Amino acid sequence: MSNQPFTHLDVLESESIHIMREVAAECKNPALLFSGGKDSIVMLRLAEKAFRPARFPFPLVHIDTEHNFPEVIACRDKLASDLGERLIVRSLDDSIKKGTIVLKNADQGRNAFQSVTLLETIAEFGFDACIGGARRDEEKARAKERIFSFRDEFGQWDPKNQRPELWDTYNTRVHAGENIRVFPISNWTEMDIWEYIAREKLYIPDIYYAHEREVIRRDNGVLPVSHLVQPRSGEKVEKLVVRFRTVGDMTCTCPVESHARNAQEIIEETAITRITERGATRMDDQTSEASMELRKKEGYF
């Protein structure tokens, strides 16, 4: 007989570990996408649980937009170094210099261009699998994506032609030049992530917790003032107590007003919030009802 009933976090954790080990065993040259954001920090802990006492059987890879919050980059470097794992960083600026990314203007949002640098990095290192921290509860297109999500040689996702995924028996096979994106925390929700951060006492960038910050109001959102976002004429700089629910591109990631100073208080706040994670914080997801789906078809993770 089984002893104690397992909690949802135990079951989700075991599922994620199982997925990571399948990647390690079946893929020739995998990589773990790691940004220093909360979901990818959860992924690091899951990788520790999956592979310790050995080292990870893959490097960590970050596609840096150069629009990241400095606190997040600092956290990324600290965690990679604390764990003693190899971190590969490739920058959108490299692609811009090469001319493979052409910006309309210098300070436009860069989330959509990550695909270009990601695909270049995949080609550079010959990765056949990229493990990412995307979750199905984040967005409607992701709700339909497989855990092992096949990409063709252009890195494209074809939502109408996905491989059926049954039981926990994952098809990891690709031909040369193709690759698989793997999402071990597909079945986790924002709440699960915060509960896990609290349970595991994970170190995350402090901008996830309430702090005072200078902001401006623009396009129905609140934007943090930074070297990339300066008040335009007529815009007033305010000081608000805020936290970030996601930490992406500084030019389009909006904080929410909050006094939650630790994971437990965020769990309480998340339990009663009435706005989705991306709806509240990502201006680039609001351009149209299908914006994520279009980006994914172009190779976005």
Add this chain to the structure above:
Amino acid sequence: MSNTTQLLRFITAGSVDDGKSTLIGRLLHDSKSIFEDQLSAITKTSERRGGMGAVDLSLLTDGLQAEREQGITIDVAYRYFATPKRKFIIGDTPGHEQYTRNMVTAASTANLAVILIDARKGVLTQTRRHTFITSLVGVPHIVLAVNKMDMVGYSKETFDAICAEYRAFAAQLGLHEMTCIPMSALNGDMVVERGENLNWYQGSPLLELLENVVIDHDINTIDFRYPVQWVCRPQTQEYHDFRGYMGRIESGVIAAGDEITILPSGRTTKVKEIVTYDGNLQRACAPQSVTLTLTDEIDISRGDMFVKSAAMPQVSKEFEAMLCWLSESPLDLNRKYIIKHTTRVVKCLFARLEYRVDVNTLEHHSSATLNMNDIARVAMKVQQPLVFDSYTKNRFTGSFIVIDEATNNTVAAGMII
């Protein structure tokens, strides 16, 4: 949320016309799992489509652009919601005839199936099809949701007649345990709240049932099965001689000191330690992912299975299985395919096609090939022996997928008999 919240995975089977999307929308809406921005997006869409004032809750489960254009669900989508008692994952599957494969896919991981019936129409061909697939894939719990009770005047007689007919049909498939609930997803009767209109019904509303159905016994707790996923050899100073076998316990229980058999070789040894990141364990059980060290040095690799039980699994190169063909390219009996079974990948060929099942009538037909959505009984041969149980005894060691080596697509799902 308490620290003992369990996870329940369930599917909903029924067509758009049965109000399936409305039911899911109602569950999400009344359990307060819908966010304001989602509600405002579907409100806009409802208005644009000329909705008559009421927000169309079915829009919540529309996922992809193509679906929004066509107004149908084309694939399996997963939804998440939680109550203080449980976290739920809904595998939302379409009800159209050509999508048997999607339902098989979603059902493969489900603890429970909600089968929807339109109270005006009663038990239809598709109800039989959905029930057959549910039993084929071995979903442990079934709920028959008799929806649109508002359209039949909330008649107890209508409900009773539908339930009786359904139970008689399900019994033919060997299904005896199920719960029938009358409801109106549109009005919210018996979904989350009881409502006022079905006071003659003594049972729980759907959500209460989902929160309380006992799922601890869905996993086989008797027979220890542990497919080796990955051999851990850190080769560091500290762990110089460490050799751990990583995997997930698919069923049963194991304790340090237990004697185990390694299959297919048949050698026996003892478990030395159960290693985890959070410290060694005295015992562990399904579905935990752990690392086992052994007292003897034995040549073991991925694809081997550790077992401990009175009932040993079979080790064979030949077996029969029920198969659901998933691919648009039909089965080619002259070709070799690849099977992935637990952590073992082997070449296979189809020795015989015993019969194809008509999913609507359950009649058996002879068949020269299999097309997408066909379900059939087949005899298979594999190049290397597999270590397996029958699917009805063990969902994890009794299931496999078939892969086409040329395209790398997953072309079939199999359940060993």
